[in-house]
Amino acid sequence: MAADTDFLSGFMDDYFVECDEHLATIRRLLLEMDGRVGGGLRPSALEELFRSFHSIKGISGMVELRDAEMLAHHMESYLRALRQRETSLSQEGIDALIAGADTLERTIAARRDAQVGPDINQVIARLAAVVSGTGPTHPAAPAAAPAPANWRVTFAPSPELIARGVNVDSVRARLRAAATIVDATPTVLAQRVVFDFLLAGDVDAAAIDSWRADGMTVEPFAVPPADVSGDATFDGADPSSADPSSRLGASHVVRVDLARLDELMRMIGDLVISRARLEKALASVERRVPPVEWRAVQENSQTIERQLRDLREGVMRVRLVPVREIFRRMPFVVRDLARDSGKKVRLELRGQETEIDKFLIERMMDPVLHLVRNAVSHGIGTPEERAAAGKPPEGTLTLSAAGVGESVVLEIADDGRGIDAAAVIARARALGMEVADAPLGAGALLEILCAPGFSTRDQSDRVSGRGVGMDVVKKRVEELNGTIELQSVPGEGTRWVIELPLTLSITDALIAHVGDRMFAVPQASVREVVEIDPAAIRQIEQHEIVPFRGGMLPVLRLAHVFGLAPRPRRALHVFVVGAGQDAVGIAVDRISAQREIVVRSMADPLIKVPGVGGATDLGDGRVVLILDLVALSRAVRSRATRVADKEHAG
Helix, strand or coil: CHHHHHHHHHHHHHHHHHHHHHHHHHHHHHHHHHCCCCCCCCHHHHHHHHHHHHHHHHHHHHCCCHHHHHHHHHHHHHHHHHHCCCCCCCHHHHHHHHHHHHHHHHHHHHHHCCCCCCCCHHHHHHHHHHHHCECCCECCCCCCCCCCCEEEEEECCCHHHHHCCCCHHHHHHHHHHHCEEEEEEEEEECCEEEEEEEEECCCCHHHHHHHHHCCEEEEECCCCCCCCCCCCCCCCCCHHHHCHHHHCCCCCCCCCCHHHHHHHHHHHHHHHHHHHHHHHHHHHHHHHCCHHHHHHHHHHHHHHHHHHHHHHHHHHHHHEEECHHHHCCHHHHHHHHHHHHCCEEEEEEECCCCEEEHHHHHHHHHHHHHHHHHHHHHHCCCHHHHHHCCCCCEEEEEEEEEEECCEEEEEEEECCCCCCHHHHHHHHHHCCCCCCCCCCCHHHHHHHHCCCCCCCCCCCCCCCCCCCCHHHHHHHHHHCCCEEEEEEECCCEEEEEEEEECCCCEEEEEEEEECCEEEEEEHHHCCEEEEECHHHCEEECCEEEEEECCEEEEEEEHHHHHCCCCCCCCCEEEEEECCHHHCEEEEECEEEEEEEEECECCCCCCCCCCCEEEEEECCCCCEEEEECHHHHHHHHHHHHHHHHHHHHHC
């Protein structure tokens, strides 16, 4: 029983992964169909969509998830009617397919999470109504001659056929002799295996008759040509992509459980520590080895270091996935929210190929979704409101991603109303929050919006209020050693900027010293490093600032934070975190080196310390704390804001 359970568990993991891939394809193609009502539709897109639903139906039957199997079957029925030109594409059909895809995804997710799935009856009724509506209300498109020699052959093995020597091997050989097999897919229907073959080539009628006589179902696989009147649109795609033989091929992909990659990264981390210990040991014996022999030892040591870095970067690349894993869900979200609120929203996606660690993708899905909902709900106005403000009736929501060094920057921007600071202050005071009378900067405004329990609405609705507030968004970003920044101009729009490290396991760090203590500072969190003269530091109400790039930079001495005795030096090294008015400096005695470190997080709340993000071993047996500069900079900004508020009030 244990072996059966393990097998089923592993099989279900493959099922969920494969469904996710098919659903990603379905979302993309349904969005394309949504923009083609009344116009042309790429035949290859329709066929790919049909095959995705057909595949989900087959594998759902294998795992006995009947609701998913039934949903996919009904959506397949409508697509078959479109493919066979029995009906034309309608907005009602698109809406039914999108609703069906959403219900299908939730049904599969419910199985994965061991929860009760959604009711599928209403969606099935909509799909059935669309299919049965072929006739006067949905006139059939003019019949088009099928492209020559494209066929679908279905073979269902049976004891009688096998007794006659008709099996899948003999069928495959006969088909291959008559045409080119461009795809072969086994599926399980009604607890029996059925094989679908897709053929390209000229097949004579005699061969087709012989196939049918041996229990095979043969039907034309028509790929309609583009309408010469110009109604068909291919969106710049190569017309040859409509030919199945040009787009179907073997997939060179191996699915690996993320836990296995985590374990592999842990082992590489151990190698990094062992390499540091080896380097320390070699340094202690350098004087005892003749220079000629030592040169060879040093070259080998450096080679191992380069190879280990290449190995680490290679495993990191395996863990990286495109940001489109987050973005791909947003078009449907925006589409539904815009319809519900009576708004017109155009969604622009940029930098979808930017890569980031799979773990970060999973953790950032809900925060990005919340910011998108807020943009539609609070930012972009109705067409009437936008027209009154001199703007086009259609608002623009932009999601973009870009790699910046060892970090990834996500931006969610809209061209809507912007944030009304006065309304935010009034709402905060109504909720009992203490807010200064002085004008709020972007940092202070962000702190209010991200305060626990803060909301500009008394009740949640379908557009916003899904259980993830701005406080959760900010906390999630900071848990991932990232930063979040707000840029908003009333009447022009709002932009959220989230910066995240590429990975959390192994990173490059700067080694800083304060007194007799060492700390590691991840490079990804440092904007720049500057050297300052201690005499240039000014003090205002027990807070220190220093002139910096034409302005003033708040400075926090790490020695004061941890109660350490600094060593007097002619200059201090300062880590600059953030940019513009939100920049903060963290001062240390000196910076001695750059090292590759293994991040060991501190999950126990009893030992967590503000400003400390974890610990690492530099190879000499000593544990070195890893500084969380983001948390330290927040404390500095908070105190600087209070000082500024007092100065304005005075």
